[in-house]
Amino acid sequence: MKLSLNTATVKRASLAQAAQLCVENGITGIGPWRDAVEAAGGAGAVRKLFDSHGLTVTSLCRGGFFQLGLDDTRRAIEEAATLGTRELILVVGGMPDGSKDLPAARRVVADSIEALVPYAVQHDVRLAIEPLHPMFCADRAVVSTLGQALDIAEPFAPHEVGVVVDTYHVWWDPQLPAQIARAGDRIASYQVCDWVVPLPEDMLLGRGHVGDGHIDFPAITGAVRRAGYDGYVEVEIFNQSIWDTDPATTVATVAQRWPLVGV
Incomplete structure (x- = not known):
C-alpha cells in the first residue's frame, strides 16, 4: 500500500x-x-x-446526493475520467426535506446507481459507494454500513460499482471484518482518519490524525489487505483546528503517522 x-x-x-x-x-x-x-x-x-x-x-470526491438528481454525478464522472482516476467517491445523500421514509430514500440510491452505471462504464470510471456513520443518515448518506453499500453494489460487476472503506465511518460496526472480507475486489478506496472525542458542535469536523483517537488501524488495515486490496490509502481529515494549521505541518504529520496505519 x-x-x-x-x-x-x-x-x-x-x-x-x-x-x-x-x-x-x-x-x-x-x-x-x-x-x-x-x-x-x-x-x-x-x-x-x-x-x-x-x-x-x-480518487475524486464526490458525486452522489441523489435526491437532487443525477446531472451533477454525470459531470463528476466526466471529471474523474479527465483527471485519470477510475474511482469516483459517492456520498449518496440523505432524506428529502420533510420525508420520514428511509426505505424510499435508499431505493432512490439503488435506482440512481443503476441509471448511472452505463455512463460510468463508458468513461472507465467506477462508482464507489461510501457508507457514512449513522449520525449522518438524515442529511448526508442513507447508506450507513459497508453491508448496505455492498447490497447496492452486488447486482453490478466489481469494476463497475465498488465501495469505500473509511475508518471514520465504519470502525464501530461489529460486522466490519466480515463485510470487508465480503467486499473483496469491490474495495475502491481505503480512507483513514481517527475518531476523537468529544465531538465538536459540527459533527462533520470530528476527525483526527491517525493515532489521536480510538480506532484500531492495524486491525482494519489487515482486514482490507486480506480482502485483496493493495492500492493507495487516503488520509482524509475534516477538523477545523487541523485546517487552521499550516498545511506544511499537517502534511508532515500525515507522513509521520503513516506507519501507524499498519501497512
Whole structure:
C-alpha cells in the first residue's frame, strides 16, 4: 500500500501547494475534491498539474446526493475520467426535506446507481459507494454500513460499482471484518482518519490524525489487505483546528503517522 493525501485534509492549501507538499513528504498519491479542482482551472488543468509532480490521482470526491438528481454525478464522472482516476467517491445523500421514509430514500440510491452505471462504464470510471456513520443518515448518506453499500453494489460487476472503506465511518460496526472480507475486489478506496472525542458542535469536523483517537488501524488495515486490496490509502481529515494549521505541518504529520496505519 502507498500513501495518498486527500486534499480535504489541507483545506487552506491550493492544489498546487498540496501537490508540492506531497512531493516534499514522499507522498505519491493525491485525492482531490471537485470544488478545489474547479478553483484550480478544471480537471484538464489539474491533471497536468498532478502529472508534472508525478502524482497518481487516487480518487475524486464526490458525486452522489441523489435526491437532487443525477446531472451533477454525470459531470463528476466526466471529471474523474479527465483527471485519470477510475474511482469516483459517492456520498449518496440523505432524506428529502420533510420525508420520514428511509426505505424510499435508499431505493432512490439503488435506482440512481443503476441509471448511472452505463455512463460510468463508458468513461472507465467506477462508482464507489461510501457508507457514512449513522449520525449522518438524515442529511448526508442513507447508506450507513459497508453491508448496505455492498447490497447496492452486488447486482453490478466489481469494476463497475465498488465501495469505500473509511475508518471514520465504519470502525464501530461489529460486522466490519466480515463485510470487508465480503467486499473483496469491490474495495475502491481505503480512507483513514481517527475518531476523537468529544465531538465538536459540527459533527462533520470530528476527525483526527491517525493515532489521536480510538480506532484500531492495524486491525482494519489487515482486514482490507486480506480482502485483496493493495492500492493507495487516503488520509482524509475534516477538523477545523487541523485546517487552521499550516498545511506544511499537517502534511508532515500525515507522513509521520503513516506507519501507524499498519501497512
